[in-house]
Amino acid sequence: MPKTYLMIPGPTPVPNDVLREMSREMINHRGPDFAKLISETTELLKKVFKTNNDCFILTASGTGAMEASVVNFFSPGDKVVVGVCGVFGERYAQICSAYGLNVVRIKPPLGKGIEANDLEKVLEENPETKGVFLTHNETSTGVTLDLKELAPVVKRRGILLLIDAVSSLGAIDLPTDELNIDVVVSASQKALEAPPGISMITVSPLAWEYYEKAKLPKFYWDLKKAKKSLEKGATPFTPAIPQIFALRKSLENILSRGLENNFKRHIMLGSAVRKGITSLGIFKLLVDERYASNTVTPVIPPPEINPDEMRKKLRQEFGVVLAGGQGELEGKIFRIGHLGYIEPSDILVTLSSIEIILERMGYNEIRGKAVESAEKVFLEG
Ligand SMILES: Cc1ncc(COP(=O)(O)O)c(C=O)c1O
Structure with a gap:
């Protein structure tokens, strides 16, 4: 496996x-x-x-x-x-x-x-x-x-x-x-x-x-x-x-570990994902900060990116499994789960894999951007 x-x-x-x-x-x-x-x-x-x-x-x-x-x-x-x-x-x-x-x-x-x-x-x-x-x-x-x-x-x-x-x-x-x-x-x-x-x-x-x-x-x-x-x-x-x-x-x-610490950890993971994904300048978030979930982040790709094909590449090349859209959002978004036994290292691998896939698709000057933004969040703790 x-x-x-x-x-x-x-x-x-x-x-x-x-x-x-x-x-x-x-x-x-x-x-x-x-x-x-x-x-x-x-x-x-x-x-x-x-x-x-x-x-x-x-x-x-x-x-x-x-x-x-x-x-x-x-x-x-x-x-x-x-x-x-x-x-x-x-x-x-x-x-x-x-x-x-x-x-x-x-x-x-x-x-x-x-x-x-x-x-x-x-x-x-x-x-x-x-x-x-x-x-x-x-x-x-x-x-x-x-x-x-x-x-x-x-x-x-x-x-x-x-x-x-x-x-x-x-x-x-x-x-x-x-x-x-x-x-x-x-x-x-x-x-x-x-x-x-x-x-x-x-x-x-x-x-x-x-x-x-x-x-x-x-x-x-x-x-x-x-x-x-x-x-x-x-x-x-x-x-x-x-x-x-x-x-x-x-x-x-x-x-x-402490329940309150667990809540804080999820705030950090959610923030790292949102900052990382938006720093690429390619994707939009479905939800603004007021309602943004710290356990799952839905991401809207530009029209030229099919989110399900992107997810397939991520899974096949890097073993990174993301979720697709559900209901009326099927085929329109991808969702990153960041809850439970998920560590900063998992987020960094996910963002880095997305960057590589995007660069292969022809996007320039994105390398390292998402990872760097997430790293900043993790450095702040
Ligand atoms: C918010 C919410 N409610 C209910 C369910 C249904 O749970 P289950 O799939 O365990 O029946 C889910 C599953 O993803 C969920 O996310």
């Missing part, structure tokens, strides 16, 4: 000590070893979520946790507001619609986030709204929402606030309890530096009150089942044990 630089916004590279956890001997998921594993992992997760609320690990990708956050708290016909800044916000809206909720979308222009004023206006126009779904970090467009501004707009009304933190948890600060966020969902394979296959969800006391009244059908996703099982140190159904071993280790790593 040639060396690979997995610079996509998930799954992300997994450190060796985390990978090795997956080769442990299998254990009884109803026995004491698993009870220890699930309770330790859940407690570590709560620290990363910054919450004292209930937290459950689900055997499913992030979308499973999204679905769980819909079916546990609402009834058919309930009105919900969904922020749609890209593909994953739209996915939330579609899950809500699939279960017969009355969905009101807030959809800012592509590459922009949702402002508190706009949310306020939509909620004033829809006073019967029961809950608001927002994507903390919209992976398809690289837009991060300012939850410190948005959460109070929702919580003032005493309704549920539900956050998709799949591509932000661990990398971008998310103070769940301080912001009074009722439900947060995330997944193992992004900033948490673990393999794919499990997701997690937090549930506030208010969300449990909603649960008692909710009439949507549920079985696998029924969080009361998860709560009862967790009290006994188990899960209702057979869990992805190797992934939970791995997640426990990766959470230990992140917390021993």
Whole structure:
């Protein structure tokens, strides 16, 4: 296998000590070893979520946790507001619609986030709204929402606030309890530096009150089942044990490095990528600095560069794997993931490889520019 630089916004590279956890001997998921594993992992997760609320690990990708956050708290016909800044916000809206909720979308222009004023206006126009779904970090467009501004707009009304933190948890600060966020969902394979296959969800006391009244059908996703099982140190159904071993280790790593340090590191990585890419004078960023994500950067190439062909060359020649555009951005952009177990050295290799490919395509006087700009960011720390 040639060396690979997995610079996509998930799954992300997994450190060796985390990978090795997956080769442990299998254990009884109803026995004491698993009870220890699930309770330790859940407690570590709560620290990363910054919450004292209930937290459950689900055997499913992030979308499973999204679905769980819909079916546990609402009834058919309930009105919900969904922020749609890209593909994953739209996915939330579609899950809500699939279960017969009355969905009101807030959809800012592509590459922009949702402002508190706009949310306020939509909620004033829809006073019967029961809950608001927002994507903390919209992976398809690289837009991060300012939850410190948005959460109070929702919580003032005493309704549920539900956050998709799949591509932000661990990398971008998310103070769940301080912001009074009722439900947060995330997944193992992004900033948490673990393999794919499990997701997690937090549930506030208010969300449990909603649960008692909710009439949507549920079985696998029924969080009361998860709560009862967790009290006994188990899960209702057979869990992805190797992934939970791995997640426990990766959470230990992140917390021993320090969560706040991890946020700072992602600010530095994001800044290095944005400065590096724009210094070439060839590319535009989809998102301006106000909403720019520190975990993923979408880049718009000039018309003469096909982003998918460029990605193919990067992969074949240098083993650098970038992501393409999704939804309406398919074929129009490329995205650089810089979350989780990604180091400055990975960013430098990525930018340098892009420079070489561009020079081969005939672009002059770009050599070293992106790398130098990123180096400056790393030198400043
Ligand atoms: C913001 C966001 N939400 C939800 C998902 C869906 O997660 P999964 O692919 O694990 O189901 C993703 C995956 O990329 C994501 O980035």
